[in-house]
Amino acid sequence: MLENLKAEVLEANLEIVRRGLVLYTFGNASGIDRETGLVAIKPSGVPYETMKPSDLVVTDLNGKIVEGSLRPSSDLATHLHLYREFPAIGGIVHTHSEYATAWAQAGREIPAYGTTHADYFYGPVPVTGELNDEEVATDYVLNTGVAITRRFQGLDPIAVPGVLVRGHAPFAWGRTPMDAAHHAVILESVARMAYYTVTLNASCGNISQALLDLHHFRKHGPNATYGQKNSK
Amino acid sequence: MLENLKAEVLEANLEIVRRGLVLYTFGNASGIDRETGLVAIKPSGVPYETMKPSDLVVTDLNGKIVEGSLRPSSDLATHLHLYREFPAIGGIVHTHSEYATAWAQAGREIPAYGTTHADYFYGPVPVTGELNDEEVATDYVLNTGVAITRRFQGLDPIAVPGVLVRGHAPFAWGRTPMDAAHHAVILESVARMAYYTVTLNASCGNISQALLDLHHFRKHGPNATYGQKNSK
Amino acid sequence: MLENLKAEVLEANLEIVRRGLVLYTFGNASGIDRETGLVAIKPSGVPYETMKPSDLVVTDLNGKIVEGSLRPSSDLATHLHLYREFPAIGGIVHTHSEYATAWAQAGREIPAYGTTHADYFYGPVPVTGELNDEEVATDYVLNTGVAITRRFQGLDPIAVPGVLVRGHAPFAWGRTPMDAAHHAVILESVARMAYYTVTLNASCGNISQALLDLHHFRKHGPNATYGQKNSK
Amino acid sequence: MLENLKAEVLEANLEIVRRGLVLYTFGNASGIDRETGLVAIKPSGVPYETMKPSDLVVTDLNGKIVEGSLRPSSDLATHLHLYREFPAIGGIVHTHSEYATAWAQAGREIPAYGTTHADYFYGPVPVTGELNDEEVATDYVLNTGVAITRRFQGLDPIAVPGVLVRGHAPFAWGRTPMDAAHHAVILESVARMAYYTVTLNASCGNISQALLDLHHFRKHGPNATYGQKNSK
Numbered sequence: 001m002l003e004n005l006k007a008e009v010l011e012a013n014l015e016i017v018r019r020g021l022v023l024y025t026f027g028n029a030s031g032i033d034r035e036t037g038l039v040a041i042k043p044s045g046v047p048y049e050t051m052k053p054s055d056l057v058v059t060d061l062n063g064k065i066v067e068g069s070l071r072p073s074s075d076l077a078t079h080l081h082l083y084r085e086f087p088a089i090g091g092i093v094h095t096h097s098e099y100a101t102a103w104a105q106a107g108r109e110i111p112a113y114g115t116t117h118a119d120y121f122y123g124p125v126p127v128t129g130e131l132n133d134e135e136v137a138t139d140y141v142l143n144t145g146v147a148i149t150r151r152f153q154g155l156d157p158i159a160v161p162g163v164l165v166r167g168h169a170p171f172a173w174g175r176t177p178m179d180a181a182h183h184a185v186i187l188e189s190v191a192r193m194a195y196y197t198v199t200l201n202a203s204c205g206n207i208s209q210a211l212l213d214l215h216h217f218r219k220h221g222p223n224a225t226y227g228q229k230n231s232k
Numbered sequence: 233m234l235e236n237l238k239a240e241v242l243e244a245n246l247e248i249v250r251r252g253l254v255l256y257t258f259g260n261a262s263g264i265d266r267e268t269g270l271v272a273i274k275p276s277g278v279p280y281e282t283m284k285p286s287d288l289v290v291t292d293l294n295g296k297i298v299e300g301s302l303r304p305s306s307d308l309a310t311h312l313h314l315y316r317e318f319p320a321i322g323g324i325v326h327t328h329s330e331y332a333t334a335w336a337q338a339g340r341e342i343p344a345y346g347t348t349h350a351d352y353f354y355g356p357v358p359v360t361g362e363l364n365d366e367e368v369a370t371d372y373v374l375n376t377g378v379a380i381t382r383r384f385q386g387l388d389p390i391a392v393p394g395v396l397v398r399g400h401a402p403f404a405w406g407r408t409p410m411d412a413a414h415h416a417v418i419l420e421s422v423a424r425m426a427y428y429t430v431t432l433n434a435s436c437g438n439i440s441q442a443l444l445d446l447h448h449f450r451k452h453g454p455n456a457t458y459g460q461k462n463s464k
Numbered sequence: 465m466l467e468n469l470k471a472e473v474l475e476a477n478l479e480i481v482r483r484g485l486v487l488y489t490f491g492n493a494s495g496i497d498r499e500t501g502l503v504a505i506k507p508s509g510v511p512y513e514t515m516k517p518s519d520l521v522v523t524d525l526n527g528k529i530v531e532g533s534l535r536p537s538s539d540l541a542t543h544l545h546l547y548r549e550f551p552a553i554g555g556i557v558h559t560h561s562e563y564a565t566a567w568a569q570a571g572r573e574i575p576a577y578g579t580t581h582a583d584y585f586y587g588p589v590p591v592t593g594e595l596n597d598e599e600v601a602t603d604y605v606l607n608t609g610v611a612i613t614r615r616f617q618g619l620d621p622i623a624v625p626g627v628l629v630r631g632h633a634p635f636a637w638g639r640t641p642m643d644a645a646h647h648a649v650i651l652e653s654v655a656r657m658a659y660y661t662v663t664l665n666a667s668c669g670n671i672s673q674a675l676l677d678l679h680h681f682r683k684h685g686p687n688a689t690y691g692q693k694n695s696k
Numbered sequence: 697m698l699e700n701l702k703a704e705v706l707e708a709n710l711e712i713v714r715r716g717l718v719l720y721t722f723g724n725a726s727g728i729d730r731e732t733g734l735v736a737i738k739p740s741g742v743p744y745e746t747m748k749p750s751d752l753v754v755t756d757l758n759g760k761i762v763e764g765s766l767r768p769s770s771d772l773a774t775h776l777h778l779y780r781e782f783p784a785i786g787g788i789v790h791t792h793s794e795y796a797t798a799w800a801q802a803g804r805e806i807p808a809y810g811t812t813h814a815d816y817f818y819g820p821v822p823v824t825g826e827l828n829d830e831e832v833a834t835d836y837v838l839n840t841g842v843a844i845t846r847r848f849q850g851l852d853p854i855a856v857p858g859v860l861v862r863g864h865a866p867f868a869w870g871r872t873p874m875d876a877a878h879h880a881v882i883l884e885s886v887a888r889m890a891y892y893t894v895t896l897n898a899s900c901g902n903i904s905q906a907l908l909d910l911h912h913f914r915k916h917g918p919n920a921t922y923g924q925k926n927s928k
Contacts, residue, residue: 023649023650024649026580045692074682096657101580102664105661105668106668108665114333114400114401115399133674185255193333194337196334197338200334204338207399210365211399218306227303228275228303346797346863346865347865348722348792425797425798425801432798432895433804440829440832440863442832442833443863446836460742488878489923507924535923535924538914560889565812569809569900570809572897594904600907631904631907632811
């Protein structure tokens with residue numbers, strides 16, 4: 001079932017490996033079929049090198065496994081919460097990519113220091129609050145998702161397609177699994193450049209709202225002019 | 233038309249990929265045929281892996297497309313302004329290479345900390361002023377070029393073949409498209425070493441004028457002694 | 465003799481090369497057969513590219529060579545001391561991987577800044593005390609091991625499978641030689657992310673005890689849920 | 697003539713490329729035949745990819761070309777001065793490797809922060825003084841060598857096989873051209889780790905004299921125990 005989705009999710013998983021975001025079996029990508037509400041996700045702890053579409057686990061939005069003989073990623077409950085709360089997204093990628101993780105560990109949001117950032121993230125990449133001991137002790141993985149959606153109150157997840165989970169690592173998402181993978185890759189590059197920027201200029205601020213708007217809206221929305229007419 | 237120029241511009245585009253300056257479809261290279269005043273430039277948002285000479289877009293110096301079925305790079309107007317204002321240059325390369333971009337985001341020029349810098353840039357790599365909201369709202373891409381040429385008042389673009397656009401990223405140029413690509417690659421290396429240098433010694437100054445002169449003029453101008461007699 | 469162990473130790477040696485932890489002939493891996501008390505270790509100063517299982521040196525726990533015509537790694541006495549004092553471990557890896565070595569040189573333990581760390585190290589990665597001149601002058605290599613076990617008083621080497629030797633470099637270990645290699649690789653990644661973290665936020669603290677517990681115990685011990693049921 | 701020396705010098709040139717110390721045609725390696733006093737050196741500005749032994753230039757110790765049709769490296773006079781003043785050395789390598797260059801640009805010597813350093817450099821890697829304007833204006837390349845030997849008054853170039861030329865970049869040397877290349881590679885690694893170390897702990901000091909002695913003398917001199925008996 002969902003052969004296209006599984007192929008796409010596998011490809012998103014491989015993309016984060018190809019781009020150097022993954023050590024060993026770290027990280028995971030998933031995708032959702034909005035018609036059926038079914039999610040395909042990477043199995044837990046399986047090597048990327050040998051992963052096949054049939055290794056992916058298909059669950060419903062409550063986490064009930066409907067296909068697959070392997071355990072799903074241990075981050076499944078976070079993915080499912082985000083799919084339930086962010087109806088516009090179709091794919092999610094979680095990595096421990098090193099610069100984005102460092103910002104998450106430092107508990108600092110990534111300011112919009114330049115136009116590379118603005119092309120993909122309309123404003124700072126936010127960082128969640130810390131989970132309290134009870135949230136950690138009970139339903140930790142779900143509560144990680146809750147911390148994300150709590151932080152996104154008033155934010156549009158399509159305009160800001162990623163987040164830093166404090167003390168943990170980034171999640172990125174997009175309209176498709178491959179979009180989510182691209183956003184994870186670009187988030188790492190943006191995090192790396194922001195690291196260099198802030199260590200060169202500790203008081204550096206965000207670019208102007210005008211410049212943020214210009215760069216964002218020429219790549220997104222009805223007036224986008226970037227790329228070729230026939231492609232996305 | 234202009235098959236040699238297009239081949240050279242394609243090669244300059246591929247050089248910045250080979251040297252690790254490019255993520256996905258970021259960046260662009262162009263070249264100009266000074267006899268006809270025609271410019272060949274990378275199309276917008278096309279993958280480098282499959283790019284062919286015939287994908288390049290040829291425009292005149294006012295941006296009118298004279299050959300090519302794809303949209304030109306969204307940075308075309310910056311390139312054309314630089315070709316109009318810097319008559320000695322024959323190629324331009326724009327990247328978001330990460331260290332040079334960080335200096336641009338930090339709003340700091342790159343001092344001439346050493347002889348590697350002096351071999352290619354006769355003085356600091358300057359950073360432009362910030363565009364005001366009106367310059368962003370109207371003709372933003374052209375105004376990016378205007379910010380560059382405004383900053384280069386009194387500077388020789390052949391002696392300083394690159395710039396940091398504040399809050400954005402570097403542009404580099406040269407007598408040919410491949411020269412421009414080489415300068416983009418070396419600018420990134422210089423930016424990286426300058427980053428390490430200033431974090432090791434926050435009060436580090438430029439090398440002496442004597443040393444800057446020596447290194448620059450042995451590689452450039454009528455008394456150059458570097459390399460072999462028969463090559464450039 | 466011990467063909468399986470030697471094959472495994474060779475593989476652990478190659479793993480640290482593949483993962484970029486090794487320059488030239490730096491580093492070494494060993495493994496122990498607990499039934500016989502025999503240790504297989506890399507020979508000293510032999511290129512990894514051409515190393516064969518038969519190049520490995522087999523010694524008893526007192527360092528007496530029982531097989532092999534080459535000199536054992538110059539760090540042998542440290543390995544043997546750790547095998548004698550940490551009965552639960554089956555493999556040891558020593559590298560001069562650059563970020564972990566930098567923390568060791570700086571004389572700073574690596575705090576548990578995030579969940580990547582917590583997944584593998586239950587608390588900070590400790591740093592040993594400095595050896596005094598007498599400990600350096602006599603039995604230096606053995607005393608390096610003594611400094612490690614002295615620092616591990618009250619710590620469980622399975623829960624914290626690595627250490628920074630002050631002014632020197634990291635040692636990592638595990639239940640098998642390959643576990644030790646994985647811990648060496650992950651220690652370097654953790655050290656790198658911790659470096660970025662502390663330079664972004666000098667006063668960053670450890671993650672909460674609750675989060676440390678959660679991440680550690682879901683991957684280790686009787687209640688582990690990570691990975692597939694049939695694998696480790 | 698000197699076919700073996702030229703082959704070895706070519707190999708040393710290629711080693712610094714393989715190890716990532718070189719951008720484009722930067723850097724150069726040379727070797728000397730002490731019996732004839734002839735030096736083989738890389739030609740200036742020739743691509744490494746296509747370099748052949750016959751491209752190397754052979755000169756006497758005064759710089760007179762005795763074989764080769766290409767111009768020698770523009771750094772020839774520095775090499776020759778070092779060969780004249782340091783009779784124990786047989787090879788020299790100059791690179792602009794990025795971390796070592798950053799220390800040179802910052803005007804800071806590299807302290808002996810750890811045992812990796814001590815294994816190769818018996819004490820800090822020194823930095824030369826600045827050349828004055830007259831030394832730059834006349835015989836600059838020779839004076840670069842003079843600045844090095846002036847700084848090495850009282851130092852043994854075999855015990856400290858490298859230097860940072862202030863505002864420029866490192867030179868490394870050794871008993872053979874390949875030794876010099878290895879020292880250049882290790883100097884870059886040591887420079888990188890020292891950079892991380894000092895940014896983690898600004899007041900970090902050298903390791904103890906006892907530890908410096910131990911590590912140095914077990915790899916060098918009559919009592920060396922590292923490696924195999926039959927190899928160097």
